[in-house]
Amino acid sequence: MLVLITALYVAVRPWLIDTVGIPALVLFVLATGAVGSIVIAWWQARNRRYICPACTHVFPVSVRRNLASQNWFGRLHTHCPSCDKQSWCDIAPDEN
Numbered sequence: 001m002l003v004l005i006t007a008l009y010v011a012v013r014p015w016l017i018d019t020v021g022i023p024a025l026v027l028f029v030l031a032t033g034a035v036g037s038i039v040i041a042w043w044q045a046r047n048r049r050y051i052c053p054a055c056t057h058v059f060p061v062s063v064r065r066n067l068a069s070q071n072w073f074g075r076l077h078t079h080c081p082s083c084d085k086q087s088w089c090d091i092a093p094d095e096n
């Protein structure tokens with residue numbers, strides 16, 4: 001999959017640079033990255049619950065907090081709404 005994307009990128013890049021120019025291309029890549037991370041944060045906010053290691057409270061996280069917090073292999077460094085401790089919260093297992 002990654003090879004395919006790379007091949008496509010290498011094949012399409014000269015054409016893209018010719019048609020849209022480098023600044024527009026850089027802007028496009030940055031915009032795509034920003035939109036991508038917002039979509040991922042939105043998806044995580046909708047589907048994920050985090051569990052507080054201090055009090056085992058399970059809570060959802062808003063899109064904004066998801067973007068603002070450090071995310072490390074699925075663990076989120078955030079405030080627990082129950083005990084108000086800042087800690088690394090793991091993803092809670094699905095209830096359904």
Ligand SMILES: [Zn+2]
Pocket residue numbers: 052053054055056057080081082083084085
């Ligand atoms: Zn807590």
